[in-house]
Amino acid sequence: MEIIEVYGLSITKELMMLLMYVPIIVTMVAFFRYMLGTKTFGVYPSLVLALSYYYLDTSDAILTGLKYGLLITLIVTICATLVYKLISKTRMHYLTKISIIYTGVIIGIIISSFFLSYLSPIRTLRLIPLPILMITTISDRLVAYQIKKKILTTIILTAESILVASIGYFLMKWDALAEMLIYNPSILIIILLINLLIGKYSGFRLTEFIRFKEIFKTNLENVDSN
């Protein structure tokens, strides 16, 4: 474990890196919501996914890259949706439904890791357990959204969360940025300023240009005819 010194403080490099990336990813989620209009599942799932992807990448020397994390997310998403679809018609208490969905997701992961292990030459999956568990927690959100919204909306939200998390993953993998952040925690002041700016932004979100297309159309016609 590498120990570094920041402003006279001795701290592990890993911890410092994690600490510095949390505000950056959270800011990114805020930027995506208020400037671009992609909703995502919120701060927590995106953060958890990004960190999980990062950790999964470092764990197995053979299966590296983002694909691992994405694969597990995909398995979780499919399992949670399938199990929900299976039991949505049966009437039972809400929390038992959630438990059944979690159980289904875990079964899915166990089965798929059996197959995944074949990809590894030593026939064992050397993955850190915690990131996998963290990814499974998004199934809770998945189901909560599926009950209230349409399935298409949920899929879009999931995709958005994965997109934000992936960008977060690439930022964490970007050595130059990581080095700069680790040794200059004062960058957080800039992050604060960016958040203040986003917080005060009252203009359109990028997706709203598409959402209000019909109004633009009719109003443009009026302008043209005048």
Next chain:
Amino acid sequence: MRLSTILKLSKNSILGLNKRNQLYIRPYNTSTAKNNADDKILCKKMLNKVGISTTSTYKVIYSKEQLKLILWDNLPKSFVIKPNKGTGGNGIIVFWGKRKGILEWIKSNGQVLDVAQIKTHISDILDGRYSMGSKKDIAILEERVINNDLMKTYSYRGIPDIRIIVFNMVPVMAMLRFPTKRSNGKANVHAGAIATGIDIATGITTTSIINKKFSLIPYTQDSIDKMVDKPYLSLRGIKIPYWKKILRIAINSQLVSGLGYTGVDIALDKNKGPVVFELNARPGLAIQIANQKGLAERLQRVEGLKIKTIEQGLETARTLFGGEVQDEIESISGKQIIAPFETIKLIGLEKPTKTKKLKKETTKTLKQRVRARIDTGEYYSFLDRKVAFNLGFAPVIIDFEEANSKTKDEATTSAQKLVQKWKAQFIDISFEIIKKSESYKTFPLIPIRTLIDEIDKKINYKIRDRTRLSYPAVIGRKDLKEFLVDPGKQITLK
């Protein structure tokens, strides 16, 4: 040009989510008011206190222990189960009827639920399955709204509801949401219900939208004109009954709720009339697409106005945001809409005049503005004799007045002669013969160029002495083919 217009519209006219939250919801809706509005039971109590009718509550279920104690026999044939803090119509079950003799109720889609199934649904509600943020909730059993006859023709199973955005005591924008087959009887736009814009002044529907069925970008809509499930029904031009009353209720609800910016949902009950469904502290933005108009512009105009009474709020809305429908009907029918009393402009003959300075002969067209009564009860149009004189038709009229004939034939021949005479001078008159005591009198019908609400046409006027009547001119049916008369149109004094 195109892009700059879009940017301009997005900056000033249309309300985006960021702007809504920052400029209207946060400053005007306090957290207490928001909590009160989200709580349906509390909301009903507040509204009932000031005499606004809501759906009456049969039972409120707070806990699972209480759920066990419900006397199912006492429940009526039709009722609704609702989560107290639900959103977007989730968790609501509407029962339309009951099986005879058994404790089984029939849902709007025909599905039958027994007591056990209803109990699981209620306990789901209590567990917070449908509430905001999955918190524990309360279940409400309440009266089912019975569709008003007009609304019944337009709805698929559910109840259409009217959403009115009220800001600073002024109804700013309104829409009507129709449940469809796709929305499964829910009046929720995101679920696939139709949203139709309403003209605030008249309560007549305008443009409509429906969510795209498959779209990767959420919240994109198609414009539609006809009811989806009943394509023979046009969505445009529906006159909503009790419109003024509905607006008053909306304003009053905003006042009572303590919310500065609110969406009031109102349904029309067959027996009770307008009934407030719920108050919304964070009303959505789809209403803009339904109306094809921006909210931001309207909110800016209303912000800071000192409205003291409900009537004042109503009047402000009607004057500021009304009048869309009139243009619409005009564009549909191609007919100009005029008031029962209009100022018309008459253009008479050219009269030679001498200008003092140049001592040169020029001509001047004689014109006069008069007030006219638009009378669909009359066939012909009439004009006062004096006005006709002013327009230069004096010789024609006098010619006819001097002709007196004993018999009808004589009158006809003499009148025909006069017609020929004036035709030579390019005045294409016709005549009428009226029997007066012993003699027959002929009257000319004089064609005069007339401007009614900017439409230029030649009208044949019957000339009468109307000096003692209040309107020197009457426009009859014969000359009103290009017009629609709107008794509600305001008389403009030019």
